[in-house]
Amino acid sequence: MKPAPFAYRRPGSLAEAVATLAGEPGAKVLAGGQSLVPLLSMRLAAPSVLVDINGVPGLDAVEVDDAGVRVGALARHAAVLASDDVRRVQPLVPMALAHVAHATIRNRGTTVGSLVHADAAAEMPVVLTLLGGSLDVEGPSGRRTIPADQLYVGPLESSVRADEIAVSAWFPALPAGASVAFDEVSRRHGDYALVGAAALVEDDRVRVGYLSVADVPTVVDLTGVADDDLGEAALEHLDPADDIHATAAYRAQLVRVLTRRVVGRARVSRQARQPKDMR
Ligand SMILES: Cc1cc2nc3c(=O)[nH]c(=O)nc-3n(C[C@H](O)[C@H](O)[C@H](O)COP(=O)(O)OP(=O)(O)OC[C@H]3O[C@@H](n4cnc5c(N)ncnc54)[C@H](O)[C@@H]3O)c2cc1C
Incomplete structure (x- = not known):
């Protein structure tokens, strides 16, 4: 067509x-x-x-400082993924970007475009939501900042208005002592995930963000949940659905497996980042 x-x-x-x-x-x-x-x-x-x-000049910058990462609207996935500074300040961004499509698509596709497109099966909306980031947009009445928890309103629907252009996204830095992990299951590498999960472990707080299990990126607080109960506790907040790619039961099983996996990996990497006398 x-x-x-x-x-x-x-x-x-x-x-x-x-x-x-x-x-x-x-x-x-x-x-x-x-x-x-x-x-x-x-x-x-x-x-x-x-x-x-x-x-439009000036929209392709990837700016990194100790507070976080600002990604311009024309920064390609590949440029963000290749940045050592981004990896140092907020490792969850490249962890997730490595799962976005294939190299040729990452060479052209933009991270901000993916955030605005608001596909609940995409990696970056859930990363922005879990990290508490935001999107800066400009329209006829000026510029405003949309916090990630107000950005996603429905399937493929964001709160960016039709007359607004997203100019940049802000991913806060990983706090000292915190750690992250990402994993997903897809039919083939580069396909959209059947289910994906990102974990953020900070002190005693454990939160996990999910893609492909709801109409919008969904973050669940699993603080205080025993390891064996993580998957079931997450499923109390999620409603995986059937589609042509997977049954709801299979997605629920992926939630169980991925939740435990990403929380476990984040905890291990947190231990590795801590000085030996604090472990
Ligand atoms: C085969 C294939 C596989 C893919 N697999 C994945 C995957 O596994 N995971 C994943 O996350 N993505 C995947 N993608 C999508 C890819 O990541 C896109 O690059 C991304 O979703 C959109 O970015 P874009 O710059 O290409 O936006 P465009 O295609 O140009 O735009 C997408 C939408 O966002 C709007 N938009 C874009 N930028 C702005 C802006 N600055 N301000 C306002 N509105 C804007 C457009 O109007 C449009 O509605 C895949 C794509 C293909 C073709």
Whole structure:
């Protein structure tokens, strides 16, 4: 199938991009195109205008300091994944990015585009949610920051308005003494996960974020739960569904296995990061 007809604009500044988007009802932002273009080709999306932001300067930065990682709207998954500074300050970001699609798609697809696309089977929305990050967006009435826990409102639906452009995402640094782990099960490496889980262990607090088990990325607090009970405790907050890829029962079993695995790995890596006299 071919896309329905659409007009194409390539603004040269952020102000022009925002004005173009606001002035064209039915317009959509084009970033890496790795999700949007297939949707156009399948006619699951039919925007009247594509506003290609790839000509907007200054949106491709990946800025890292001790407080965290700021990823610009045009930073490709591959650039974020390759950054040693990102890995040092917030290791969960590259741990999860390594599972996003294939190298060719990561070369073009953007991390911010994935956050806005809001696929509950995608890795980065759950990472942003678990870490308590945020998304900066700019629209006709200025710039605002959307905390991750207010970003995902339904299947493939975020709280970014149709006339707003996401300019960057913020991933807070891993606090001293905390640790993270990520794992997922997919049919083939690079496929969307049947279930994925990310753990954040901080002092006594244990939280796990899940992809592919609900309509939105879901974080469950498992603080104080015994190791043997982690999976069942998580399932009390989740409602895995059947689809053509897996049954609900199989997904529930993956939740049990992955929860225990990622919490265990995070605990081991936390011990390894602690000075010997504190273990
Ligand atoms: C074969 C294949 C396998 C894949 N596997 C995975 C996977 O395992 N895990 C995974 O997470 N992803 C996967 N992806 C998707 C990939 O990660 C995309 O790169 C990502 O979802 C979207 O980023 P993009 O830059 O390509 O956005 P686009 O496709 O350009 O846009 C996606 C949507 O977000 C909107 N958007 C994008 N950027 C902005 C912005 N800055 N401001 C406002 N709106 C914006 C667009 O309007 C559109 O609605 C896969 C893609 C393919 C083709």
